[in-house]
Amino acid sequence: MKTSQILISTLREAPADAEIASHQLMLRAGMVRQLASGIYTWLPLGLRVLRKVENIVREEMDRAGAQEIMMSAIQPAELWQESGRWDHYGPELLRISDRHNREFCFGPTHEEIITDLVRREIRSYKQLPANFYQIQTKFRDEVRPRFGIMRAREFLMKDAYSFHLNDESLQETYEQMFQTYSNIFTRVGLNFRAVIADSGNIGGNKSHEFHVLADSGEDLIVFSDHGNYAANMEQAVAVKPEQARPDAIKSMETVATPDQHSIEKVSQFLNVGTDQCLKTLIVKSEEDGLVALVLRGDHELNEIKAEKLDGVMSPLTFADDIEIKSSIGCGVGSIGPIGLSIPIYVDHSAANVSDFVCGANSDGQHLTGVNWERDLPLPTTVDIRNVCAGDMAEDGSGKLEFARGIEVGHIFQLGTKYSASMKANCLDEQGKAVTLTMGCYGIGVSRVIAAAIEQNNDDKGIIWPTAIAPFQLALVPINMHKSVRLREAVMKFYDELKAAGIDVILDDRKERPGVMFADMELIGIPHRFVFSEKGLDAGEIEYKARTDTDNQNISLDTAIQFLKDRLS
C-alpha cells in the first residue's frame, strides 16, 4: 500500500474533547472520527487495525472448535420478554419500533437470539457440546459514553455462547475458552491479567474478566504478590482475620461527642485509631425496612457484596436521613449496633475488634470500650468490605496489591439462566429432555485497540504491537521525486517487500522527510526503512524500530531477511 492510496488524516493537535491517550491518539492518527456521543466512524487506517484484531480472534476461536455465525443486530422484543430482560435491562437497551409498531431493540448482547436458535436446531446430546460465536456490532445506550472507543455506545464485540448437557462439559469448554483468551491477548501483544469477577447483569455463577493493565483503566483489580490469585475489586474476598479477637480490657462508657459525625472526626476527638472505631451503615431491606451493616472505621463497604446478603435490597440503597431519624432516633453520624431493632450484619474484621468505639444511637454521643458478646450479642458475621492493599489473598498465596485494568474480555458460566426461561432442551442418552447448560464469552474487539494504545504510546504517538499495526513496515524514501534512479530502486524494493509477504506502506507523498517521519511515528508503524540516494550508492538502507532511539544501516541485499527476522 502507498500513502497516496490511503487516507492519511493526521492532526497536529488533539481535539479538545479527548482526554486519555488512546482517544487523543486515535483521533490524531486518523484512525477514527466521532459522529455522535459514543458513536464513531472507522477510517481506513483504524479499520485495518480492527480487522487484524478480529482475525486473531477468529483464528483462535476457530482453533478452539467454535463455529462462526452471524446474528442480526436488530432483535425482536418477544425474545427479550420471554427471558424477562425486556423489563429488567433498563434504558441501556435501545428500543425501536418498525412501521407496524412492532417492538425491537438494537442488540446489546445476544443470549436470547442464540438460545432461540439452539432450542430450534439442537435436538440431541450427540450435537453437544456446541460453541457458536460472532464478531458483530453491539449497541448499548450507555449513560455516559467516554474515552473514545474505550466506552462507546456502538462497538465491535466477539461474543460466543456454548451449550452443554451438564456442568462438567461446561467446565471443560470454559477452561478451553480461558486458554483461548489467553492465547488471543498474548498474540495481540498485550500485558494482561485474568481475574475472578462478578457476573453482573448477564447472570450466572463463575466468571473471569481479562484486564489489560494500564494506569488509565477504569477498573480496580487486586492480585497476590506471590501466586496466581487475581480478582476484580468488587469480587475480591476479604479473608477472616487469623488471630482471635483480643480480650476486653476497658469497660463500656458513654462519652459526649458534640458535632463529631464522621469516623475521622470521632477518632481524632477521642484520640483512637480509625481501626478502633466501628461504623454502622443503614441500607434498605427487601421488605421496605432497614438493615444495619457494621464495618471497621478504616474499611470501605463493598456494595456488590452487601446487596447479595439475605434481606438486603438489590441494588443497594442507602436509607435517607428521615428514615434513619424516625427508625433509630438519631442522625447518620451517631449510629451504633447496640440496641438496634433491625437486622445487623457485621463484617468479619469489625467482629474482631475489642474495646471499640461506636455511635450511641443518640445525637452527639458515642460509646467507648464496647465489646462483642459482653455488651451486645455478635450478629451474623460476613464479608462486606473492600479488600485493602496488604490483606492476605484468599488462597493464602501472598499479600494483595492493586492495579488498574481495562476489561477487554469476560467469560461466564451461565448455567441454565436463559435455557430454563426460554425452554432450551435436548434429549440425553436415555431419551429424557434435559435443560441445556450455557456458557458465554465476550471480547470487546474495538476496546482491545484502545487498550493496546493505552499500554503502548509515547510523546510521538502510537506504538502498535506488530500483530495489530495497520502496517508492519513504513518505507520512507528521501526526496524520491527528485531522483529517477532512487524512485526506480525504491519501487523495486517495495515490490520485493510485498512479494516477501511484508505488510508495508510506502510513503510516496511529496513531503519533506520530517513530515513523513512524524506521521509514520504518530500512526505507530512498528518498523521503518529509510531509503535515500546516499544509501543507494552505498548499497544500504536505514532501519529503525519505532521503539529504537538510533538508526542502523543494513545492506540492501539482506534487508528483507533482516526484517523478517525482526517480525518473527
Added chain:
RNA sequence: CGGGGUGUAGCUCAGUCUGGUAGAGCGCCACGUUCGGGACGUGGAGGUCGUAGGUUCAAAUCCUGUCUCCCCGACCA
C-alpha cells in the same frame, strides 16, 4: 439522572464582560525558494458565530427557550 462546563474556519483558540459589517496560529489550494526530523515567502479558498425566538437603528456579543458535545458523580460489559 444530579452537578459543572462548552459550542466562532478542517484542528487549537481569541473576540462576548463594555452591541457597531469575522480574527490568529496550524492545516488546505496555487506559484516560487527550499529539501534527512512537522521549512520559508507571496497570493488564495474556507465561517447563516449550534439552533429558534426576543430586545435594539444595529446582536458572535444582551434576554428566553432548545439542542449538542465534554468533564465529575451515580450506573454499567
